[in-house]
């Protein structure tokens with residue numbers, strides 16, 4: 502036996518812990534982001550004041566950006582590494598595949614994660630840098646204008662709706678697994694765990710989907 506010790510990040514449980522901890526951080530962000538964006542329902546002034554408030558705190562803003570970037574990278578690394586490890590453990594695929602305690606949401610996790618990664622890059626180029634914003638981009642100083650003119654384009658609204666359906670599925674299975682990794686796995690609590698995962702996914706994805714729809718319907722204009 503070699504004297505090399507195994508770092509926690511090299512073990513299955515270590516990787517799952519990395520996914521759970523970075524998952525908690527990102528769940529916190531998407532929830533806060535959706536709640537913050539609800540201010541669009543209060544009109545231009547309130548929404549732009551909220552954007553100005555966030556940009557008026559450059560220190561915390563950059564700290565949050567770095568933590569989020571690190572979380573996305575660590576989460577994706579651990580996910581890829583776990584998938585590879587599982588494949589290596591069973592190089593010959595099952596001849597008969599039996600679907601046990603797994604759901605549609607669980608099966609689309611890798612694809613969903615990849616789609617969300619592409620969506621995040623697109624979203625930053627749309628609202629943060631303005632590179633792919635349709636028409637005039639006014640920066641965070643008039644984030645409300647960017648919000649409304651963006652979602653008035655049905656194809657863009659469609660991209661956000663589809664991306665958020667994947668976000669909902671990812672959150673549902675992700676929160677469920679995360680609570681399991683964090684130790685909430687008992688027949689007595691599993692029912693509660695499923696409800697919490699569904700509730701969070703529906704609230705966050707549903708809130709986000711309401712924005713493009715509200716703009717297309719003329720509720721936010």
Ligand code: HEM
Pocket residue numbers: 531534538552555566569617621624625628629641644648661668709710712713
């Ligand atoms: C319909 C849903 C969404 C709307 C309306 C929305 C809106 C916005 C807006 C207006 C900004 C720019 C803020 C500013 O520069 O002042 C922004 C930034 C951002 N959004 Fe979203 N967002 C949505 C969904 C999402 C989702 C689902 C994610 C992640 C999966 C996400 C991640 C981000 C990130 C990382 C930033 C960059 C924050 C920064 O400036 O550092 N957004 N969003």
